[in-house]
Amino acid sequence: MDGVILFADDDVLTAGSTENDLFSKFNENANYSVLPIDSLKDLKTTLDSMSIIKVLILDWDFKEKNLEKGMPEKSRNPMEILSSSEIYSLIYIYSRTKLSSEIQNSLLGKFGTNKIFFNEKKSGPKAATNEFKKICDDITKYEKANKQMEVPFLWSKTINKSAQKIFLELEKANEYWLQEIIKTAKEDKADEVMEVINIFNNLLNESLVQNKDLRDSINKNEKITVKNESKKKTAKLYQRLFYSKILHDSPIMTGDIYKFDDNEYGILITPECNLARINERNYEDSENDKNKSIGNEIFYLEFLQFSCKQINDMLQKKHSYEISTNFNDLNKKRKDSLRKIFNNDEPSLHILPSFPFDEENYNQPVCINFKKALITRDKKEVEGKRTKFKLNSPYIQQLRQRFLAYFGRYGVPAVPDSLKEYNLNK
Numbered sequence: 001m002d003g004v005i006l007f008a009d010d011d012v013l014t015a016g017s018t019e020n021d022l023f024s025k026f027n028e029n030a031n032y033s034v035l036p037i038d039s040l041k042d043l044k045t046t047l048d049s050m051s052i053i054k055v056l057i058l059d060w061d062f063k064e065k066n067l068e069k070g071m072p073e074k075s076r077n078p079m080e081i082l083s084s085s086e087i088y089s090l091i092y093i094y095s096r097t098k099l100s101s102e103i104q105n106s107l108l109g110k111f112g113t114n115k116i117f118f119n120e121k122k123s124g125p126k127a128a129t130n131e132f133k134k135i136c137d138d139i140t141k142y143e144k145a146n147k148q149m150e151v152p153f154l155w156s157k158t159i160n161k162s163a164q165k166i167f168l169e170l171e172k173a174n175e176y177w178l179q180e181i182i183k184t185a186k187e188d189k190a191d192e193v194m195e196v197i198n199i200f201n202n203l204l205n206e207s208l209v210q211n212k213d214l215r216d217s218i219n220k221n222e223k224i225t226v227k228n229e230s231k232k233k234t235a236k237l238y239q240r241l242f243y244s245k246i247l248h249d250s251p252i253m254t255g256d257i258y259k260f261d262d263n264e265y266g267i268l269i270t271p272e273c274n275l276a277r278i279n280e281r282n283y284e285d286s287e288n289d290k291n292k293s294i295g296n297e298i299f300y301l302e303f304l305q306f307s308c309k310q311i312n313d314m315l316q317k318k319h320s321y322e323i324s325t326n327f328n329d330l331n332k333k334r335k336d337s338l339r340k341i342f343n344n345d346e347p348s349l350h351i352l353p354s355f356p357f358d359e360e361n362y363n364q365p366v367c368i369n370f371k372k373a374l375i376t377r378d379k380k381e382v383e384g385k386r387t388k389f390k391l392n393s394p395y396i397q398q399l400r401q402r403f404l405a406y407f408g409r410y411g412v413p414a415v416p417d418s419l420k421e422y423n424l425n426k
Contacts, residue, residue: 001143001153003054006046008037010062021128039064044081051160052153053089055139060095090142091116151217158214162207191276235362239354243389255396257387266303267391269400304373304403311367347406350399356389370406
């Protein structure tokens with residue numbers, strides 16, 4: 001896998017140290033590109049800036065100089081940085097300080113048991129040579145055991161190169177391209193931020209789909225046989241594809257999931273262009289003093305509401321089926337019939353799989369009945385009821401389109417069988 005090795009250690013640039021000798025061996029090897037980092041500040045900046053990291057070799061005990069004159073060095077560890085970082089690569093903790101079981105378990109829980117190794121430094125005249133061989137062997141084993149990471153690594157590299165190219169082209173076209181898009185979006189009463197992001201994502205998507213190396217790499221994975229496929233892992237994957245976690249300070253967005261009470265939920269379907277005004281008012285509220293009046297305008301939000309038990313009621317009524325039934329005991333015809341509900345063939349119903357009622361539950365679908373789903377609520381009524389999740393694109397667009405199509409239906413007379421047969425038998 002391509003990528004830069006980050007060697008983060010306070011002694012990595014100290015001449016004569018084992019760490020510096022080890023860094024030199026990586027630096028002299030044509031198979032590796034290595035970047036030395038000797039402070040936690042530089043480590044944080046680099047992690048935030050780089051997209052393709054082959055492996056992070058990380059000391060645990062950093063002696064950092066105090067900026068105050070005459071003050072002693074401070075000893076710090078990178079726990080805070082790791083806790084706040086999302087790192088898709090091998091993390092190789094290489095330190096003289098032995099980590100406690102509590103810290104190791106915390107890191108294993110965040111990054112996964114196969115993504116982080118713990119090794120103690122050795123000393124002696126041959127330490128650098130021996131450690132270089134050991135770390136290289138560990139990296140090789142890791143890459144062989146994680147072939148599934150090859151495409152994401154190439155993908156990340158492609159995104160990085162494409163983004164730079166797009167920004168350069170936009171800048172050459174008009175150095176005020178950002179302001180131009182914002183201005184146009186504002187005139188159209190759209191959410192300026194969402195418009196800018198969507199336009200860039202569209203350009204990035206066009207660049208990615210035309211990249212032959214990325215397409216070829218993805219195509220190769222089609223031939224890989226998945227062994228011992230886990231249904232729970234599949235459900236967990238699709239829950240992530242369908243739904244995203246939202247940050248507490250995220251603006252209100254189409255697709256946000258609300259919990260009205262223990263049984264009733266709703267998905268926000270108000271278009272982004274209408275939400276832009278509401279989010280703008282939220283910003284104004286935060287900028288104004290609490291005692292300062294800024295008007296009493298009421299904002300209404302549109303939701304498609306459903307209950308937790310709606311899916312069970314639908315399955316019992318239409319399919320005489322209880323979710324508690326053992327699905328494997330059914331015959332093939334019954335199984336096929338039940339599977340089809342997820343195709344959303346029935347115009348008045350919409351099924352969403354693996355709904356995120358909580359973070360550890362992946363097998364609870366929901367059923368939205370368009371006949372009685374639409375509700376409107378004053379924004380103030382639903383404050384504090386937004387959950388941590390939203391329905392992603394394109395699934396929120398599909399839901400809105402199916403809902404609008406259901407109420408926009410227009411019946412036309414059926415054609416006679418003779419006409420059907422005449423058209424089918426020339």
